[in-house]
Amino acid sequence: MARRLSYSARYEHPAEKLYQAQMQRQYWDDLMEGFRELTPISNVEEFETGAGGMRVVLKQTLTRDMLPPIAQTVMMKDMVITRVESLDAFDATGTPGSYTASIPAGPGSLTGEQELFDTETGCTVRKTTEVKVYLPFVNGKLEQLMLVNLVDLFRGEAEFTADWVAKNLA
Template structure:
């Protein structure tokens, strides 16, 4: 059975500013450079931004020895995560997008949708994630572990976004 989680990141700047930041390759390159403190193999694999929206493909390798013990029982080598994020064209009321992550020969799936919308004090990105693990007996524990780690990731990325916008836009 899949598990779902919604996470909202609130920002003090306008939605258009955050969208503008994510529409630049430098934003993503800088983010991957920051991830290299945790995992030395992080890169922007593909990036597109035009009138139809934006799409970025990120690749990150996490050493097996850095994984929680439960994950090490399932994965016998380093974990290579390919993550794709997209947003449609900017809509001042609600910009919608999707994201997913995959691991070659991974034991499950991670998919989600996101929306960027204005608030009275700035804007919010809401991400709703669904994870599913296909391993009997440990699937629920792995799904929960993935969701907990996603919250940490989304929180760190929100802090990064606010800081990047402040310094660059």
Template sequence: MPSPFDVTAGASTGVADVIAAFGQESYWLARLAFGGDSTTLDSLVIDPAGGIVVHTTQDLRRDMLPSAIGRMLPGNAAITRTESWEPHVGGKAYGKFRIAARGVPTTGAGTMLLQTVSTGSRLRVEGTVQVRIPVVGRQIEHFVVDLIARDVRRMQQFTADWIAGET
């Protein structure tokens, strides 16, 4: 059974500015470098209507899991993420994400809502993650859910700082 998560994070920047940042390769390269891991930007596609699709890949063994768990995984274990955003309308932008793993039976998916609030914007990320490994799968799911909650908040602050020119 997948583990659910629901994370909300605020930023001092408006929805239009955040979506505009998401459409820039320089933003993604800076964001991935800020994470300090080996995540690569595989593609950034902006459709004519203003929709955005981002594909990234992250080395699971080096970056995401505790070393004891990482050593049990195959050498090519990686997480691929696809994040897509619709154009913002009326102070809101809707997005979706998918997570798939190579070398580990793991999946995740969910939705994102970026909306205007009086202090800037608020991002809500809802989804599930499932790790189908006997005995330790549920423990890894809980670890990943906690990691997602932390990273959503960190990345919202990074985005606000990047837009303000502070990174």
């Protein structure tokens, strides 16, 4: 059974500024540099922009000893997470996108949709995630663990993004 999470990050900046940030390779490189404090192997593998929007592939490696005990029971090697994020062409009424995260030989999947839109006080990025783990007996615990960690990730990325936009696009 899948578990779902809806998360909204609110910003004081207009949607066009956040979109402008995500259309820059430097934004993603700086994000991965920040991640290296927690996950030493964090890189931008691919980055594409064009009239149709943006697509980035991020790869992070968590060594097995960094994983929580319940995750160590199913992961016998380091966990390599490949994350793909995309945003369509900017639309002032709302810019849709998607994201996925995968782990080779991993016991589940993570997919999501995101939307960037203006608000009266700035903008919001709404992310709707679905997590599935295909292991009987521990699937619910692992799904819940993934969602809790995902909220922390989204929060940290929102803080990073707000700071990055303020410093680089003000």
